Amino acid sequence: MSESEVKAESKSKKSDQGSKKPSRLDGFKKEFKKIVWPDKKEAGKETATVIVISVILGLVIAGIDALIKLGLDQIL
Numbered sequence: 001m002s003e004s005e006v007k008a009e010s011k012s013k014k015s016d017q018g019s020k021k022p023s024r025l026d027g028f029k030k031e032f033k034k035i036v037w038p039d040k041k042e043a044g045k046e047t048a049t050v051i052v053i054s055v056i057l058g059l060v061i062a063g064i065d066a067l068i069k070l071g072l073d074q075i076l
Helices: 003-017 024-033 040-075
Strands: none
C-alpha cells in the first residue's frame, strides 16, 4: 500500500467518524450529570455562612463610613 493510499484511507475513516457531531445539548447534559449537588443540611449551613459574612461585612463598611464621615466633619 502506498503512502497516498494510506492517507486517503485515513481521511475516509476520519470523515466516517466525524459524520455525527455531538450537539451542544449532549455536551450540556454530560457536564450537568457531573455536578455534585449539596444536600439540604449542607445547603442550609452554606446559606447561613453567606448571610453571617454579609452582615459582618456590612457592619465593617458602615463603621469605616462612619469614621470617614466623622473625620471629614472635624476637618470641614
